[in-house]
Amino acid sequence: MRERILDSENGGVPLTEINTLVIGSGAAGLNAAVQLHRQGVEDVLILTEGLNKGTSINTGSDKQTYYKLSLCGDESDSPKSMARDFFNGGGMHGDLALVEASGSVRAFSHLVQLGVPFPQDAFGQFIGYKTDHDPRRRATSVGPYTSREMCLALIREVKRMQIPVRENLTVVELAVAGEDGGRRAAGAIAVDSEGKFHAFLADNIIFATGGPGGLYEASVYPSVHTGGIGLALLAGAKARNLPDSQYGLASTKFRWNVSGTYMQALPRFISTNREGEDRREFLREYCESPGEMNSLVFLKGYQWPFDPRKINGSSLIDLLVYLETVEKSRRVWLDYRTDPNDLSFAQLSDEAREYLEKSGATQATPLARLQHMNPGAVELYREHGIDLSSEIMEIAVCGQHNNGGLAGNRWYESENISHLFPVGEVNGSHGVYRPGGAALNAGQVGGFRAAEYIAHRHAKPSAGISLLENALRESLCNVFSWREKCRLSPHDWRQECKEFRQRMSRAGAQIRSEKLLRQAVAEAREQWRRLGTEGCRAENAAEWAEVFTTRQLCYAHLVYLEALLFFVASGVGSRGSALTLHETGEPLHRLLGQNWKAKKEDESFREKVLETVFADGDFRHEWIQRRPLPETESWFETDWAVYREGRVYD
Numbered sequence: 001m002r003e004r005i006l007d008s009e010n011g012g013v014p015l016t017e018i019n020t021l022v023i024g025s026g027a028a029g030l031n032a033a034v035q036l037h038r039q040g041v042e043d044v045l046i047l048t049e050g051l052n053k054g055t056s057i058n059t060g061s062d063k064q065t066y067y068k069l070s071l072c073g074d075e076s077d078s079p080k081s082m083a084r085d086f087f088n089g090g091g092m093h094g095d096l097a098l099v100e101a102s103g104s105v106r107a108f109s110h111l112v113q114l115g116v117p118f119p120q121d122a123f124g125q126f127i128g129y130k131t132d133h134d135p136r137r138r139a140t141s142v143g144p145y146t147s148r149e150m151c152l153a154l155i156r157e158v159k160r161m162q163i164p165v166r167e168n169l170t171v172v173e174l175a176v177a178g179e180d181g182g183r184r185a186a187g188a189i190a191v192d193s194e195g196k197f198h199a200f201l202a203d204n205i206i207f208a209t210g211g212p213g214g215l216y217e218a219s220v221y222p223s224v225h226t227g228g229i230g231l232a233l234l235a236g237a238k239a240r241n242l243p244d245s246q247y248g249l250a251s252t253k254f255r256w257n258v259s260g261t262y263m264q265a266l267p268r269f270i271s272t273n274r275e276g277e278d279r280r281e282f283l284r285e286y287c288e289s290p291g292e293m294n295s296l297v298f299l300k301g302y303q304w305p306f307d308p309r310k311i312n313g314s315s316l317i318d319l320l321v322y323l324e325t326v327e328k329s330r331r332v333w334l335d336y337r338t339d340p341n342d343l344s345f346a347q348l349s350d351e352a353r354e355y356l357e358k359s360g361a362t363q364a365t366p367l368a369r370l371q372h373m374n375p376g377a378v379e380l381y382r383e384h385g386i387d388l389s390s391e392i393m394e395i396a397v398c399g400q401h402n403n404g405g406l407a408g409n410r411w412y413e414s415e416n417i418s419h420l421f422p423v424g425e426v427n428g429s430h431g432v433y434r435p436g437g438a439a440l441n442a443g444q445v446g447g448f449r450a451a452e453y454i455a456h457r458h459a460k461p462s463a464g465i466s467l468l469e470n471a472l473r474e475s476l477c478n479v480f481s482w483r484e485k486c487r488l489s490p491h492d493w494r495q496e497c498k499e500f501r502q503r504m505s506r507a508g509a510q511i512r513s514e515k516l517l518r519q520a521v522a523e524a525r526e527q528w529r530r531l532g533t534e535g536c537r538a539e540n541a542a543e544w545a546e547v548f549t550t551r552q553l554c555y556a557h558l559v560y561l562e563a564l565l566f567f568v569a570s571g572v573g574s575r576g577s578a579l580t581l582h583e584t585g586e587p588l589h590r591l592l593g594q595n596w597k598a599k600k601e602d603e604s605f606r607e608k609v610l611e612t613v614f615a616d617g618d619f620r621h622e623w624i625q626r627r628p629l630p631e632t633e634s635w636f637e638t639d640w641a642v643y644r645e646g647r648v649y650d
């Protein structure tokens, strides 16, 4: 690592030169840095908003899941079998499925080695359970905070290895240079909490900025996490499967999925006007009987993500919450203090009644049932300032995870910007459906792959300093020229964020229609144009990070909406965690109007992958045939030779 001053038209800026810059310190970025070090690439710097920022260290769920190859009992499992299950989710490239399956044991064992307390039995077997889209028992967990435990263990390792970390820095622009007719990463510009700008010249960038948490108004990503995909999109990086995301019910004051026992306790769902008045139980009229309504709420407990295939079942609840909160602009709350009107255990479905009876959860109130089944669930909210015994709790259908993201190859290098390695949630390796816990696995495997490739192919400087430096200067110019516009701007960045977040939750989340999206895209283009020409203002130096984050998020929301419009107009229909409305579709419910008809999924699209890239002045979207699962011969002598000669990196 070398420090100097970079002269630019706007004066000198501190410059750090480094072989590999890791942007982001979530579970994925931290592991990538550790693996680089293990591979002998020691000229590494982690640059981050903060070690306590991002999704991994700030989030969790009832039983936060890590997905890995089965390592217990006599159930057979293999990389190919796990890869097939990833692949069968649709929309995922076969080679990436095999890579994420093959890397699973290595990534998991590494975490165990670092002290993450994944449960074992008395014989050392890593016991597992079944998660969603999982035909075996490959899932494991250390409790509600699996990803936090992973981060804490990885941070200890980063410190032990003395890998330098620069905190309180927000990257505002990626620098990209032209090389050999293509493009390559050159570095990044960041701003600190005092509004000072810093330049980083890097041969390689591991881009681990997480999912697009800052795009939605209704979001269960931690509020400190906005994500940075817009930076790479602004730099022209190719994206994949942006429309495939997961949405579900979550509390909004303290962001947490209300899955599992939160639903099985059968709380009362009420809606109010914006001021919190005019309380109504709104689910009942859409159900034949109180028994049906409460049975659907119960099922929601273990069918957490919104799923258009379950609209006649538990996902009706998400749909009705969306109607209240978005269409009717009301607010929705859970009340654990009193039972839903006319609750009768005798009227529940056999499944719900038997479960509650067997669990001894037949107490007189939802709170008492929740307390009985899962006391920690009540305590968790108390710790975060919500007392379920004395108040109602606001919820919404929230964005939780993006299966899509940037397009990387099987070594996690961007498909169109070399030396840029998106890893973690920002890498769109997943397809339509993925097993619960596959996100954490993918983030770890990505770090191993990228580090190994860098160590074998990019460890030495591969471009002239001047090429990279010129690209950095150009980026600085962009940054400073937009900053000048912002100085005079009448627009408040908070308002700008509110505008695109509301638009995304209305038109770009789990309920989609071509009409809504056309309008949303037009509005998004206008907002992006206005932000580009008029900027938005920082009230003080510390707000420059927010102002620039608003810029990349606004661009990201435009790209997502453009991709969503193309996706819907292509006729993909309802799939994954999103419902597409169409006039020729199936009516959703007798009480919903004519507009509420769902377009069925055209499953042929599961054999394709949607790519989005900005090129020649416009967005280009293209459905490409996905790559099949590789047929590997796995003959030791020949594969060994390929490995020895380094041809695995070709």
Ligand SMILES: Cc1cc2nc3c(=O)[nH]c(=O)nc-3n(C[C@H](O)[C@H](O)[C@H](O)COP(=O)(O)OP(=O)(O)OC[C@H]3O[C@@H](n4cnc5c(N)ncnc54)[C@H](O)[C@@H]3O)c2cc1C
Pocket (backbone or CB within 6 Å): 023, 024, 025, 026, 027, 028, 029, 047, 048, 049, 050, 051, 053, 054, 055, 056, 057, 059, 060, 061, 063, 064, 065, 066, 067, 147, 169, 170, 171, 172, 208, 209, 210, 211, 220, 221, 222, 225, 226, 227, 228, 256, 257, 400, 401, 423, 424, 425, 426, 436, 437, 438, 439, 440, 441, 443
């Ligand atoms: C409520 C919830 C429950 C979940 N449950 C599960 C589960 O059970 N199983 C599972 O597999 N997955 C789950 N996920 C998803 C999983 O937690 C995330 O995909 C994963 O933690 C993302 O890790 P990451 O390292 O990619 O990103 P993050 O942990 O989000 O880290 C991103 C890092 O980048 C930094 N950063 C971002 N932008 C910038 C910038 N401009 N400049 C500098 N730094 C920047 C951030 O500060 C942070 O350090 C869940 C997610 C949520 C929200």
